[in-house]
Amino acid sequence: MNQHEYDSRYTDYQTNRSALRKLVRKLYLRKARSHLRGKTVDIGCGVGELLATLPEGSKGLEYNRDTVDYCQSKGMDVEWYDGYADNWQLSPIAGNSSFQSAIISHVLEHFDEPMTILERILEGCQSKGIERVLVIVPGRAGYGSDPTHVTFVDRPMLETRVNAIPGWRVEAAEFFPGNFRSIGDRFTHHELQFLISRDWK
16 A cells, blocks of 8 residues: 555545535445445544444544544544454454444455455454445546555456355445446446345355
8 A cells, every 4th residue: 555545645635625526425425325234334434434424333443543533533433453463353343243234445456465355354244243244446447546556356356255255145236326337447436336245044
């Protein structure tokens, strides 16, 4: 990852959006929120745009310490979290917690081995009683627009890995805005919202 992701420059970039960008952003957040149920863990919550709209008791985990400070100053429950040090087991979340959902949005594409990380996150979610996990990743144009992106994560990659993990299944996969993958080849702000649920069979 680029060093600016860990300092105040990232926080400033995220909080200094224009009024129009903030309005458009709300549409994306509303769509993501529609897939979530109950108290939610936001893994890589950034400046807490989504977290601030989630049910009371939801929690954010974030690596950028400056961003954590910002979220805490706004009264949000956000904790500094090093996923690698924790093997992505979500240790800050108590076992048998009342969290129903987790979301990891625009994070996996920043890693060399995103599917290994996702599998470990699902292990952590399973141990905490979390029933659904929403993964959001950018389309091809969005992926190419950011030099800090290192692995393009697409629907076949996610489906193949999740289908191989016992206890989980693909619940839904939807492109937004406009449920056509090809839009993401040209439109930078197009994303895949990929919902994974516990398989109780």
